[in-house]
Amino acid sequence: MTCIFVAFNKVYTMQYFIWWFVLLPFVVPKIIEGALHHIFLTIFVILQYIASYGIWLYYGYELEFKGKNSMFNIFIAGIIVFIANIILIIWHIYVYSLSDSLRKQKQVNLNEFLFI
Numbered sequence: 430m431t432c433i434f435v436a437f438n439k440v441y442t443m444q445y446f447i448w449w450f451v452l453l454p455f456v457v458p459k460i461i462e463g464a465l466h467h468i469f470l471t472i473f474v475i476l477q478y479i480a481s482y483g484i485w486l487y488y489g490y491e492l493e494f495k496g497k498n499s500m501f502n503i504f505i506a507g508i509i510v511f512i513a514n515i516i517l518i519i520w521h522i523y524v525y526s527l528s529d530s531l532r533k534q535k536q537v538n539l540n541e542f543l544f545i
Contacts (some may be wrong), residue, residue, distance in 0.1 A: 432521070436514035441507065460524045467524070474520045481506070481513035 432452070435445045464471040485506040491497045 432514070432518050436511060436518060441510070456521070456525075460521065462527075464524050466527060470520070471524070474517060478513045478517050481509045485510045 435441075438445065485503070488499045488502040488506050491499045492503060
C-alpha cells in the first residue's frame with residue numbers, strides 16, 4: 430500500500446525513496462524464493478529502478494546546482510521513474526504470489542512423499 434501511495438503521489442521527492450527501505454526486512458524473506466526463481470527478471474527490475482532514479486537525480490542536479498533549464502528532461506525522467514515504480518510494484522506482486530505457489534507446491538510434494 431505504501432509503495433502504491435509513493436508511486437502515485439503528486440509530489441515526489443527523494444525522501445520517499447527511503448520509505449521503501451523500511452519495508453524491506455518484512456518483504457525480503459517472503460519474496461527471496463520467487464526472486465531467485467526468476468533471477469534475470471529480478472536483476473532487470475532492480476537495474477531499471479536504479480537507472481531511472483539516476484536519470485531523475487542527474488537532471489535535478491543540473492537544474493538545482495548548475496542552473497540549466499532542464500525542466501522538460503526532469504518531466505520525462507519523472508515519467509520514467511513513475512513507470513519504474515509501477516514495474517517494481519508489479520514485480521513484487523508477481524514474485525510474492527510465485528513464492529506462495531512454490532511453497533504450496535513443495536508442501537504438496539512433501540505430503541505426497543510421506544503418504545506414499
